[in-house]
Amino acid sequence: MVKTIVVEDLWKTYRLRNLVIQVLRGISFNVEDQTVTCIIGPNGAGKTTLLKIIAGFIEADRGKVLVFGKSPRDASIRRLIGYMPQEDILFDSLTFAEHLELLKNTREGIIVDLEFVYSLLEKVGLNKVLQLNIGKLSGGQRRLMQMILTISHKPEIILLDEPIAFVDKENRETILEIIRKLVDENGSTILIASHDPYACSIANRVLELRDGLIKEVKV
Template identity: 30%
Template sequence: MTAGIEVRGLTKRHPGARLDRPALQNIDLEIPHRQFVSLIGPSGCGKSTLLRILAGLDRADTGQVSLLGRSPKQASRRKAIGLVSQTPALLPWLTVRQNVALPGKVNRRAGSKIDSPDELLRAVGLEESADQYPHELSGGMLQRVAVARALGLRPDVLLMDEPFSALDEFTREALQYQLLGLWQQRATTVVFVTHSVREAVVLSDRIVVMSARPGRIHEVLDVDLPRPRDRKVVKGPHMHDLEDRVRASLQSAWKAGAAPDDLVPL
């Protein structure tokens, strides 16, 4: 299987941090192209830092990072990376359609690669909200707009940093299945940061369990639930077995100094 993302020997220290406590240490990770992979671990283990390095927003101190054979900066310049953060960060003076259209307007050289805003809004079920402004939308709707905007340039890699963490359980579950549908349609490599064991299992092909202080890869677990995933699949006994495996791995990772009270067992 073609490698989508490769990380070799990555170490990252924040300014002023103790030399023996880097944010990330000796990270080796390979994510096949078009897989959905979740990063899970306690706060402070470097999940978001790793995502920022993959996005080209931060730099590692040592090691190599490759996205489809390119450096993060090269992949970013080619508009091969989409990023969805915890907060949608929409421009309040623009309508939903205008917010979704913005990447195409500032990246005109992308040409035919750009999807139309209305097509993207249909994909996330928000075509009727195209002329509304962000302050008129619910939290779940705002995140759907953010996902639509990130997909506008048809990125090869979609990086998502706890995009559903602030939503209620019902909305969160609905958006998980919508995201899976979009991912399967577009054949994108997804790296998804979460604190929720259940969310990681529902979404992923593989789950990367990280330990903290310093952040390291503790274990990589395969999720062998059939696809496409629906509520019937995730209500079966094997789902619970997989959740137990992830929790056991997290318990083991805590021995490296992680604090368990910030994980949400949804």
């Protein structure tokens, strides 16, 4: 199997004045092509930190990440990654369509699959609120929109941080089905970070992050 993501001996410590938080203590694993890998672990375990390093947003103190053999910061690789952070990054004063325009204008080479996007919006019941500014939506609706924006161009590599947080049971199922389909039909490779075992139910492989170390969980 092709190793799409290679994570080798990652170490990360946050230092704030006299406070030292050692988050990652030598993390290594691979993510194979066209699979879903899920990182599970309690609050504060370092899942978001790990995903941000893999997405190329922050640097590890030691170790390396390779995506298709290159740094995730390489422009040719960055273009292939769809990353949904844990925090809400949508603009209150813009509509969904305006976010889509923003995405197309700021991410070079992106081709949004509009038919796919509008079918997803309908599936999760967001078609009724499309003309509203994001600031007028509920927390769950915002999360669903952020998810749909992330996968709107069917990226080859998708990094999802707490993808089903705030989402109701029915839509959680729908979202996970969509994610699985992106792997099985589109050939995407997906890495999920979550504290919720349900988010890992579609995974080929589950890894538990605890006390700065990772271990394989039987699925």
